[in-house]
Amino acid sequence: MKTNIKFIEAxxxxxxxxxxxxxxxxxxxxxxxxxxxxNTQQRQLALVFTGGDFSDGGRPxxxxxxxxxxxxxxFFTGDFYRNPKNKKLIKQLVRxxxxxxxxSDKHLLYCSWGKRDxxxxxxxxxxxxxxANYLEMxxxxxxxxxxxxxxxxxxxxxxxxxxWAKSWGLVLVNFTxxxxxxxxxxxxxxxxxxxxxxxxxxxxEYEQNHSDGLNGFLLLLxxxxxxxxxxxFYYRLAELVDYLQQRGYKFLRIDELLKEAY
Numbered sequence: 135m136k137t138n139i140k141f142i143e144a145x146x147x148x149x150x151x152x153x154x155x156x157x158x159x160x161x162x163x164x165x166x167x168x169x170x171x172x173n174t175q176q177r178q179l180a181l182v183f184t185g186g187d188f189s190d191g192g193r194p195x196x197x198x199x200x201x202x203x204x205x206x207x208x209f210f211t212g213d214f215y216r217n218p219k220n221k222k223l224i225k226q227l228v229r230x231x232x233x234x235x236x237x238s239d240k241h242l243l244y245c246s247w248g249k250r251d252x253x254x255x256x257x258x259x260x261x262x263x264x265x266a267n268y269l270e271m272x273x274x275x276x277x278x279x280x281x282x283x284x285x286x287x288x289x290x291x292x293x294x295x296x297x298w299a300k301s302w303g304l305v306l307v308n309f310t311x312x313x314x315x316x317x318x319x320x321x322x323x324x325x326x327x328x329x330x331x332x333x334x335x336x337x338x339e340y341e342q343n344h345s346d347g348l349n350g351f352l353l354l355l356x357x358x359x360x361x362x363x364x365x366x367f368y369y370r371l372a373e374l375v376d377y378l379q380q381r382g383y384k385f386l387r388i389d390e391l392l393k394e395a396y
Contacts, residue, residue, distance in 0.1 A: 162395060163350070166250075167296025168286075168306040172350030172391040179351040179378070180388040181206040182309060184285060185214045186241045188358025191368035192223040195357060196230065198372045202379075206232050207388035208357065209285040212239030212263075215270035224274050233283070233387040234276050236304075239266035241287040244295050257298050264302065282396055283307050283388055289316065289354065305396045307388065309354035312344075313337045316354045318367035330367040337374065341381065348383065350391065 163171035172178065183195065183206060199206050208227055214220055214237075227234060242263055246252040255263075268278050284304040286295060296306040309316055314336035317328035328336075341347045359366060375385070 161350075162392065163310070165308065165311075166291060167293045167300075168291060168308045169392055169395050170308045171310045171352065174346040174349045177347070177349055177382050178384045178386050178391060179348050179353055180386055180391045182209065182285070182352050182354045182388060183207070183357045184209045184237055184289075184354065185220075185357040186211045186237065186287070187213075188356070188360065189214070189217075189220050189223060190358040190361075191366060192220070192357055195368050195371060196223065196226060198368075198375065199232070200230060202372065202375050204375060204385040205387045205390075206385070207235065207283075208232055209235045209237040210357075211237045211241045211287065212267040212270040213241070215267070215274065228274055228276065233281070233389055234271065234274070235281040235388075236264060236267040236271065236284045238287040239263045239270070243288055244286060244290065245292045247290070250290075250292050251294075253292070253294055260295065260298050261302055264299075264304075278303070283392065305392075307352065307392065307395075310348075310351045313340045313353070315367075316356075319356045319359045319363070321360050321362040323362065330365045330370055333367055334370060334374070338377070341378075347381070348378065352388065352391075 161173050161175060162169055163174075172180070181204075185208065195206075210224070215224065224234070240263060242255055242259075244253065244255055244260070246254060264284070268281075271281065282304050284299055285307055289308050291306060291308070299306045314328050314333045317326065318330070318333055320327040337348075337353070355367065355371075378385075
């Protein structure tokens with residue numbers, strides 16, 4: 135059983151780390167036209183949170199960021215922005231100075247899981263959905279020109295999506311592969327379930343075993359998870375921040391980390 139779990143984890147990490155390259159000047163890493171990592175020569179990273187259906191981690195995450203005096207970046211769907219239950223939280227995050235961006239209005243799946251170059255939306259549908267997302271953001275005073283970095287729903291896209299985003303004045307970004315941080319949404323009934331301890335270990339192991347550590351990382355977590363997941367990783371956020379600060383890392387907003395990308 136242990137062998138099978140290790141194999142699945144290795145496969146998950148491998149499949150999210152394909153097709154990236156560095157720009158010669160700023161050493162950013164790209165995958166399928168999207169920026170997936172900042173400058174690996176500087177001990178800086180960005181905490182990135184996405185949100186759609188759930189927001190249960192909003193208060194503890196905000197409290198941790200506030201107590202540690204660090205910025206973060208949040209990408210929410212239009213449905214998340216328009217949900218009355220999230221209104222207070224969103225206003226607080228804006229007031230605290232965090233980056234808030236778009237994650238599609240209806241959390242669309244842009245392309246096939248099995249055949250990535252097969253689009254499931256056309257350009258008109260893509261732009262219309264994004265426009266709806268930004269209309270909701272505008273209600274909180276977030277203008278498009280202030281939030282040009284965009285994270286695709288499901289963190290899944292292809293070169294066409296990245297090109298369409300660019301044509302609409304946006305820069306597509308995605309999480310840096312290599313850890314299991316993005317598995318914090320999984321629930322015990324799923325085959326790909328990862329406990330908070332396993333997620334923690336994957337982050338520490340990557341940081342310690344790679345020469346560039348987490349330099350330039352876009353470390354993705356979720357602002358909320360399904361009620362069936364009682365092992366919430368966001369309760370270990372303060373511990374993670376302390377560990378990385380002790381290792382000499384500085385936390386930046388994503389637009390600061392990737393300021394040369396646009």
